Amino acid sequence: MSQAQLxxxxxxxxxxxxxxxxxxxxxxxxxxxxxxxASELLPLIDRxxxxxxxxxxxxxxxxxxxxxxxDEPLPVKALLGDGSRWGCRVTYHHGSATEHPARLFRRxxxxxxxxxxxxxxxxxxxxxxxFLQGEIPPGAxxxxxxxxxxxxxxxxxxxxxxxxxxxxxxxSNGQSLESCVMQEHRITRLHMAQxxxxxxxxxLLQSSQRLLQQHGAGIERQHSSxxxxxxxxxxxxxxxxxxxxxxxxxxxxxxxxxEGAFVDRDALVQNAVVLPHTYIGEGLDLRxxxxxxxxxxxxxLETVVEIRDPDLLSALPLGxxxxxxxxxxxxxxxxxxxxxxxxxxxxxxxxARRAQATGLRPRRSRVIQPGHTGPTEVxxxxxxxxxxxxxxxxxxxxxxxxxxxxxxxxxxxxxxxxLAGPAPxxxxxxxxxxxxxxxxxxxxxCGVLSEIVTQSIPDFSPEMQLASxxxxxxxxxxxxxxxxxxWRYLILTLRDFRAVPKTPSVDSSHAPGVHRGKSSTVHHRSxx
Amino acid sequence: xxxxxxxxxxxxxxxxxxxxxxxxxxxxKAFKEALQPVLDANKxxxxxxxxxxxxxxxxxxxxxxxxxxxxxxxGELKLFAxxxxxxxxxxxxxxxxxxxxxxxxxxxxxxL
Numbered sequence: 113m114s115q116a117q118l119x120x121x122x123x124x125x126x127x128x129x130x131x132x133x134x135x136x137x138x139x140x141x142x143x144x145x146x147x148x149x150a151s152e153l154l155p156l157i158d159r160x161x162x163x164x165x166x167x168x169x170x171x172x173x174x175x176x177x178x179x180x181x182x183d184e185p186l187p188v189k190a191l192l193g194d195g196s197r198w199g200c201r202v203t204y205h206h207g208s209a210t211e212h213p214a215r216l217f218r219r220x221x222x223x224x225x226x227x228x229x230x231x232x233x234x235x236x237x238x239x240x241x242x243f244l245q246g247e248i249p250p251g252a253x254x255x256x257x258x259x260x261x262x263x264x265x266x267x268x269x270x271x272x273x274x275x276x277x278x279x280x281x282x283x284s285n286g287q288s289l290e291s292c293v294m295q296e297h298r299i300t301r302l303h304m305a306q307x308x309x310x311x312x313x314x315x316l317l318q319s320s321q322r323l324l325q326q327h328g329a330g331i332e333r334q335h336s337s338x339x340x341x342x343x344x345x346x347x348x349x350x351x352x353x354x355x356x357x358x359x360x361x362x363x364x365x366x367x368x369x370x371e372g373a374f375v376d377r378d379a380l381v382q383n384a385v386v387l388p389h390t391y392i393g394e395g396l397d398l399r400x401x402x403x404x405x406x407x408x409x410x411x412x413l414e415t416v417v418e419i420r421d422p423d424l425l426s427a428l429p430l431g432x433x434x435x436x437x438x439x440x441x442x443x444x445x446x447x448x449x450x451x452x453x454x455x456x457x458x459x460x461x462x463x464a465r466r467a468q469a470t471g472l473r474p475r476r477s478r479v480i481q482p483g484h485t486g487p488t489e490v491x492x493x494x495x496x497x498x499x500x501x502x503x504x505x506x507x508x509x510x511x512x513x514x515x516x517x518x519x520x521x522x523x524x525x526x527x528x529x530x531l532a533g534p535a536p537x538x539x540x541x542x543x544x545x546x547x548x549x550x551x552x553x554x555x556x557x558c559g560v561l562s563e564i565v566t567q568s569i570p571d572f573s574p575e576m577q578l579a580s581x582x583x584x585x586x587x588x589x590x591x592x593x594x595x596x597x598x599w600r601y602l603i604l605t606l607r608d609f610r611a612v613p614k615t616p617s618v619d620s621s622h623a624p625g626v627h628r629g630k631s632s633t634v635h636h637r638s639x640x
Numbered sequence: 641x642x643x644x645x646x647x648x649x650x651x652x653x654x655x656x657x658x659x660x661x662x663x664x665x666x667x668x669k670a671f672k673e674a675l676q677p678v679l680d681a682n683k684x685x686x687x688x689x690x691x692x693x694x695x696x697x698x699x700x701x702x703x704x705x706x707x708x709x710x711x712x713x714x715g716e717l718k719l720f721a722x723x724x725x726x727x728x729x730x731x732x733x734x735x736x737x738x739x740x741x742x743x744x745x746x747x748x749x750x751x752l
Contacts, residue, residue: 395733395734396733397733397734401732408729408732410724410728413724413727415724416725417724417726417729419696419729420664421696421697423697424697425732
């Protein structure tokens with residue numbers, strides 16, 4: 113969609129005010145999607161339809177928007193706010209499907225001598241706004257955008273009309289606004305192509321496909337999306353932010369995966385739209401459909417069905433974005449730390465060597481990777497923090513530095529771990545935890561550091577571990593928190609290292625910096 | 641479990657009409673138990689799905705189990721008059737490639 117021209121009128125004035133219908137207030141114009149969300153809030157590719165409408169109006173010169181709210185005003189208000197985001201003023205009015213528009217227009221206190229743009233939030237004319245340009249002939253009331261719908265011609269809900277007509281009695285004879293527009297001979301009806309529309313699943317699907325073609329019919333992929341190497345993408349396709357595509361999945365042609373969607377392995381998405389934060393289960397075949405959460409609108413069958421099996425189709429928790437890999441700043445910091453702390457790594461080698469000789473700490477471990485459903489894990493070249501498991505060993509911070517923290521920095525550079533996060537655990541270990549604990553691991557990426565290991569005297573009770581991991585999840589996005597942990601950890605590590613006797617004859621389990629876990633017995637761990 | 645059974649093909653086949661709205665975890669087992677004697681006694685079974693508006697994975701599993709039973713004895717199990725929501729689910733899970741599905745009773749009968 114190219115930029116709309118300024119809406120100029122015959123007298124040189126500008127129609128800078130639009131009346132925008134949203135929700136059920138525009139029911140007479142046709143509304144209904146069955147997907148559990150108002151049409152105008154559904155995304156057309158990458159942003160809600162309503163947002164596209166507002167952007168279009170503002171580009172065309174509208175500075176004042178009167179938004180007529182329907183039954184669900186809150187999401188609309190949350191999206192539009194006061195309009196300052198787009199450089200316009202938005203005022204809200206409540207309307208109902210039963211209220212005649214003429215009464216509504218009187219409530220808006222429209223000026224009879226001015227012209228106003230009438231718009232709706234779920235569709236957008238396909239002609240780039242040109243129909244609103246140009247002079248309005250003397251005696252004419254305005255112009256309206258119409259399009260063919262099957263055998264008939266219908267109004268798109270868009271037009272430019274004189275305030276006097278909107279307020280007048282001709283408009284309050286009990287007929288619907290569309291009927292008035294279509295019957296009024298002083299309104300010029302401009303025939304155009306099908307509007308961009310989210311009013312029905314079929315229209316949303318069709319509009320998405322047209323927009324994909326208009327964008328070049330290629331593959332548009334947003335950052336932070338994760339696509340398995342074995343998945344296949346056929347153009348045209350759109351892959352939104354934080355989308356995940358599993359192994360051997362086939363996406364496209366004509367597939368739109370909106371933000372946060374998750375298409376599991378072996379699934380097929382073709383000629384379909386997967387709305388935000390929707391999970392498409394393993395092996396499913398999604399064609400000619402729009403999926404949102406547990407609802408599926410099959411446009412070929414013209415039916416909407418609710419799927420009760422969450423492993424087939426479900427809504428992903430909002431806000432639970434796939435925990436993204438560390439940003440480049442964090443990776444650079446980790447790389448810098450590996451260089452700066454290399455001498456300390458060498459100095460702690462004897463302690464680690466002694467522990468290795470007793471078989472205490474295997475050097476490789478498996479760490480769960482965040483995901484929406486079902487854990488995945490990777491093998492990393494660092495020791496697992498074994499004191500968190502039931503078979504405990506005394507916590508030795510020097511040992512933790514040598515075998516877990518320092519090697520773990522490499523995993524941060526590789527993007528597998530964060531500097532700070534929930535304690536690294538294998539998928540099996542996470543699966544054995546309580547449900548609320550498991551959820552943390554689906555939302556956040558494991559970290560090399562946690563609150564517990566930065567305590568002077570670590571407390572490894574289950575409650576403290578949960579609190580530590582929960583805190584890590586809540587603050588993971590803030591690098592400053594990681595800095596604080598890092599600083600404390602390094603101070604304590606240096607203190608413990610300097611305090612540990614260097615002669616091999618001293619029992620290290622009684623040295624400062626060595627703390628007991630849940631059990632007071634030291635176990636020799638076998639390799640994992 | 642309400643099933644209407646009608647004999648066809650000189651008694652070698654049967655048309656089973658499901659008088660239920662849902663086939664789900666709550667009644668899938670009862671459905672299998674009710675249908676088993678019909679599967680055992682007939683070479684071809686046609687299931688009228690016109691009154692079924694909802695099926696979940698348990699219901700799909702029950703239907704698959706019936707299909708397997710008929711295939712094992714080289715019989716036939718066909719579905720017809722499926723409602724759109726159920727058909728959408730079948731297409732989603734690719735079951736429409738596993739079952740023989742017909743639009744109407746006549747089509748199903750003529751396929752025998």
